[in-house]
Amino acid sequence: MPTFDSEKAAELHQELHSHLPSDPALRVKTLKSLAIERGLVAPESIDAWIEAYSEHIGPKRGAQVVARAWINPAFRERLLDNAAEAIKEFGFQGSATGHLKSVENTYDKHHMVVCTLCSCYPFAILGMPLAWYKSTEYRARAIREPRKVLEEFGVKLPNHVGVRVWDSTAELRYLVIPQRPAGTENWDEERLAAIVSRNSMIGTERDLQIEAG
Amino acid sequence: MDGIHDLGGMEGFGPVPVKTGDAHFRDIETWEKRMWGLSRHNLAPGITFDWFRHGLECMVPGDYLDLSYFDKRCANYLVMMLDNGTITMDDVKRGHVETPDPPAAVKALEETLRITSKSDASFETEAMTEPAFAVGQQVETRRLMPGHHTRLPRYARSARGIIIAHHGAHFLPDKGVHGIEAGEHLYTVVFAAPELWGKDADPRDEVTLDLWESYLVQT
Numbered sequence: 089m090p091t092f093d094s095e096k097a098a099e100l101h102q103e104l105h106s107h108l109p110s111d112p113a114l115r116v117k118t119l120k121s122l123a124i125e126r127g128l129v130a131p132e133s134i135d136a137w138i139e140a141y142s143e144h145i146g147p148k149r150g151a152q153v154v155a156r157a158w159i160n161p162a163f164r165e166r167l168l169d170n171a172a173e174a175i176k177e178f179g180f181q182g183s184a185t186g187h188l189k190s191v192e193n194t195y196d197k198h199h200m201v202v203c204t205l206c207s208c209y210p211f212a213i214l215g216m217p218l219a220w221y222k223s224t225e226y227r228a229r230a231i232r233e234p235r236k237v238l239e240e241f242g243v244k245l246p247n248h249v250g251v252r253v254w255d256s257t258a259e260l261r262y263l264v265i266p267q268r269p270a271g272t273e274n275w276d277e278e279r280l281a282a283i284v285s286r287n288s289m290i291g292t293e294r295d296l297q298i299e300a301g
Numbered sequence: 302m303d304g305i306h307d308l309g310g311m312e313g314f315g316p317v318p319v320k321t322g323d324a325h326f327r328d329i330e331t332w333e334k335r336m337w338g339l340s341r342h343n344l345a346p347g348i349t350f351d352w353f354r355h356g357l358e359c360m361v362p363g364d365y366l367d368l369s370y371f372d373k374r375c376a377n378y379l380v381m382m383l384d385n386g387t388i389t390m391d392d393v394k395r396g397h398v399e400t401p402d403p404p405a406a407v408k409a410l411e412e413t414l415r416i417t418s419k420s421d422a423s424f425e426t427e428a429m430t431e432p433a434f435a436v437g438q439q440v441e442t443r444r445l446m447p448g449h450h451t452r453l454p455r456y457a458r459s460a461r462g463i464i465i466a467h468h469g470a471h472f473l474p475d476k477g478v479h480g481i482e483a484g485e486h487l488y489t490v491v492f493a494a495p496e497l498w499g500k501d502a503d504p505r506d507e508v509t510l511d512l513w514e515s516y517l518v519q520t
């Protein structure tokens with residue numbers, strides 16, 4: 089059983105610091121060896137999980153959800169009402185989507201998601217977060233100077249747009265629904281999904297490019 | 302806990318690594334992928350989400366800033382396994398346990414996808430009290446400094462905001478960190494940027510936080 093004792097955790101971290109190899113790859117090797125020898129992990133299972141997150145669980149899932157919301161008003165309603173339930177129509181429910189919420193960009197509102205206290209993210213629908221999302225820079229700055237951060241992503245917001253930054257402090261996770269670009273009126277769901285970028289679903293991109301479709 | 306993890310609003314950080322930090326999972330370092338694969342397993346039986354997060358918060362502060370995401374997780378899993386007796390510090394020094402256990406069963410890709418689809422755990426629980434606040438109401442965050450794990454960030458203490466959603470009762474992290482499941486009403490509260498960052502902040506902008514009832518008072 090865990091001790092749930094903060095001071096012990098801090099002491100263990102300090103002691104561990106002096107015993108671990110300096111190369112992170114070797115540190116993970118140590119953890120891997122110990123976990124395998126303790127009968128907690130099979131090496132083949134690690135590879136299976138890597139394949140799952142390399143090829144199957146990623147932002148293409150979120151993009152399909154957004155595309156359907158664009159062309160199907162009833163689905164859009166369900167997604168805005170209860171995203172955790174709505175994504176079950178795709179079978180995309182999973183890690184960290186039990187309390188998924190969707191927030192929709194509009195003409196005068198831009199949504200952006202961060203987790204300042206750790207790196208909370210809706211894994212099962214967007215895959216593994218990119219390094220920038222987990223960086224100290226993004227976590228420190230997104231809430232305080234969102235417009236400057238957006239500029240670093242190449243987004244310049246017009247004057248009429250307000251920014252709402254969602255700091256994921258509980259087990260709720262947020263999916264941004266970007267605006268559907270003009271010129272895509274007759275596109276089908278698959279073609280639309282191809283232009284929905286990962287960053288647009290986190291809110292660090294606003295105007296989607298239609299060339300990619 | 303007033304720890305190094307509570308980064309929101311801290312100044313002095315440079316540009317976000319927009320270009321250098323945008324590699325897809327399949328293109329990151331092998332050890333990073335391995336770390337993620339490892340962390341999909343129950344490496345430290347008995348731990349809670351909150352205790353794991355708090356473990357990260359208890360890292361040597363310099364390490365917290367220096368180590369990357371996967372590297373922090375590696376150190377923290379070792380601490381979690383040391384703490385609950387799964388391994389000893391001598392095992393870590395050796396890189397091997399003294400007496401190995403029987404090997405774990407192999408999980409194939411299909412199994413990992415099935416596990417993922419069943420992992421949309423709910424953190425909602427039955428409410429034992431009526432909600433103290435309602436949507437549309439103005440509230441103020443308390444000036445809490447509990448010295449343990451909590452999810453009210455430093456930057457949002459003693460700040461006034463408006464409740465925009467009520468989510469029923471969710472497990473309170475301040476209890477979960479001690480292994481206790483206790484439900485409390487959870488709300489989403491929106492704060493105007495000038496309320497958090499002073500009068501020069503952009504009045505068009507706002508920040509929302511998901512906050513438990515005991516973090517809030519009526520104004």
